[in-house]
Amino acid sequence: MAMIEVKNITKSYGDHTVLKDFSVDFDQSGVTVILGPSGTGKSTLLRCINGLEKTNSGDILVDGLSVNDKKNLKQIRMTCGMVFQHTVIFPHLNVMENLIMSPMKILKTPKGEAIDKARYYLKKVGLESKEKSMHNELSGGEQQRIAIARALMMNPKALLLDEITSALDPEMTREVQNVLESLAADGVCMLCVTHEMSFARDVASRILFLDGGSIVCDAPKDEFFGKIRQENDRINKFLSFIGE
Amino acid sequence: MQEVHVMGQYSQLAVGDIYTFLEACGVTLLVTLVSLVLGTLLGTALGLVRCSKNKIISSLPLIIMEPLRNSPLVVQLFLVYYGLPMVFGILLDAYPAAILTLSLNTAAFFAVLVHNSITAIPVSQWEAGYALGHGKASTFVNVIFRQALRLLIPQAITLYINQLQCSSMISLISLRDICRIGQLVSVRTMQPFLVWGIVFALYYVISFPLARLASYLEKRVNFSY
Ligand SMILES: Nc1ncnc2c1ncn2[C@@H]1O[C@H](COP(=O)(O)OP(=O)(O)O)[C@@H](O)[C@H]1O
Ligand SMILES: [Mg+2]
Numbered sequence: 001m002a003m004i005e006v007k008n009i010t011k012s013y014g015d016h017t018v019l020k021d022f023s024v025d026f027d028q029s030g031v032t033v034i035l036g037p038s039g040t041g042k043s044t045l046l047r048c049i050n051g052l053e054k055t056n057s058g059d060i061l062v063d064g065l066s067v068n069d070k071k072n073l074k075q076i077r078m079t080c081g082m083v084f085q086h087t088v089i090f091p092h093l094n095v096m097e098n099l100i101m102s103p104m105k106i107l108k109t110p111k112g113e114a115i116d117k118a119r120y121y122l123k124k125v126g127l128e129s130k131e132k133s134m135h136n137e138l139s140g141g142e143q144q145r146i147a148i149a150r151a152l153m154m155n156p157k158a159l160l161l162d163e164i165t166s167a168l169d170p171e172m173t174r175e176v177q178n179v180l181e182s183l184a185a186d187g188v189c190m191l192c193v194t195h196e197m198s199f200a201r202d203v204a205s206r207i208l209f210l211d212g213g214s215i216v217c218d219a220p221k222d223e224f225f226g227k228i229r230q231e232n233d234r235i236n237k238f239l240s241f242i243g244e
Numbered sequence: 245m246q247e248v249h250v251m252g253q254y255s256q257l258a259v260g261d262i263y264t265f266l267e268a269c270g271v272t273l274l275v276t277l278v279s280l281v282l283g284t285l286l287g288t289a290l291g292l293v294r295c296s297k298n299k300i301i302s303s304l305p306l307i308i309m310e311p312l313r314n315s316p317l318v319v320q321l322f323l324v325y326y327g328l329p330m331v332f333g334i335l336l337d338a339y340p341a342a343i344l345t346l347s348l349n350t351a352a353f354f355a356v357l358v359h360n361s362i363t364a365i366p367v368s369q370w371e372a373g374y375a376l377g378h379g380k381a382s383t384f385v386n387v388i389f390r391q392a393l394r395l396l397i398p399q400a401i402t403l404y405i406n407q408l409q410c411s412s413m414i415s416l417i418s419l420r421d422i423c424r425i426g427q428l429v430s431v432r433t434m435q436p437f438l439v440w441g442i443v444f445a446l447y448y449v450i451s452f453p454l455a456r457l458a459s460y461l462e463k464r465v466n467f468s469y
Contacts, residue, residue, distance in 0.1 A: 077376065
């Protein structure tokens with residue numbers, strides 16, 4: 001059984017259908033990069049998986065739990081940590097408090113233990129010196145790395161990352177990608193929407209290409225950048241368009 | 245206590261007047277503080293109901309809030325003090341009438357502040373809470389309300405200062421607050437500039453530090469989402 005099973009979901013906003021009878025599975029392994037033109041439903045897919053959006057029909061199972069049952073949402077959201085395009089550090093808390101608040105409130109982790117764990121993850125994202133900083137003392141890239149560390153504090157089995165570098169300049173993008181690469185090397189499972197092709201090339205194991213609310217291509221990375229790119233005009237055009 | 249007004253003769257401001265004014269400060273502060281506490285509690289409740297997603301429920305508090313926010317406090321006070329006994333046979337003493345009116349009035353304005361502070365927090369903060377596994381209540385308490393509180397507090401202090409000043413209306417139902425004593429002593433001594441200067445100073449001394457505190461707290465809130 002796959003960790004995430006998306007089964008024939010349909011998702012519409014008003015009369016605009018974004019995902020139509022959409023199905024896909026994700027195992028708890030490797031890095032899946034989700035590509036596709038903007039407005040095609042990539043964010044919608046991730047938001048449906050952790051129940052931030054309700055689907056109109058179909059079902060999504062995360063570790064066998066259905067997102068359609070409200071009781072499961074808490075567990076599902078802890079299983080799938082999410083980081084958004086626009087950083088959401090809690091501005092009333094400093095970095096350390098941002099990290100330990102949820103484990104202490106939800107997992108009932110004792111404070112000392114939570115702090116040790118937070119220091120471990122802060123080191124992982126290269127920000128061990130920022131424990132006391134507030135959000136306005138951090139660059140955009142630092143905030144995203146904090147958000148990644150904060151998600152990891154809940155022991156997720158997978159990270160859902162929605163264009164987390166697209167609001168960053170190239171240097172900060174590099175910093176965040178280095179963190180993701182080191183997490184990938186540790187075997188953290190990630191579903192990653194991105195337009196950074198270097199990241200897709202270097203880190204992805206699987207590429208999912210969406211267009212018009214459905215899957216155009218679902219293939220291992222090498223196949224995608226090799227054979228499929230040559231044969232599929234639409235994908236070739238997309239990759240050329242974004243400068244690959 | 246110094247006799248406040250003796251017909252036909254004027255007397256100088258005397259030491260006894262200090263005590264009279266201190267007592268009057270007590271009256272002003274008592275009525276104001278009790279009303280602010282009650283008004284804050286009721287206003288918080290109304291403000292939270294205003295935040296309900298259900299449009300009908302969220303508009304219910306407006307039934308009380310709108311009349312209170314759109315009529316003069318002094319009219320509300322007379323309505324309660326003189327009007328209620330005539331229509332409903334509810335005879336309130338001056339103190340309860342003053343406190344009831346000022347509490348309700350404060351609640352109406354406080355509810356707006358609560359509602360605005362909560363809705364000012366972006367949806368993304370809710371989603372970040374949910375995404376970490378917090379339920380609705382937990383996200384509200386740990387993420388939203390704590391941010392809203394920082395927006396709310398300086399505005400609440402400004403409201404409190406305003407209500408303190410508006411409490412001078414209670415002198416019109418003959419409660420011996422600072423303003424009322426000012427009237428009486430001013431008439432007795434025929435030194436209106438001096439006496440009203442004292443009254444002015446008393447309100448100012450209480451209000452000004454609070455106003456400074458509010459603007460300090462306001463500057464400290466530097467959330468940018
Ligand atoms: N909350 C919403 N209300 C209405 N339409 C939305 C909403 N969110 C997304 N959409 C629409 O759904 C489509 C897919 O959006 P999205 O999943 O964000 O695309 P992507 O992430 O691939 O760029 C877009 O056309 C977008 O305008
Ligand atoms: Mg998107």
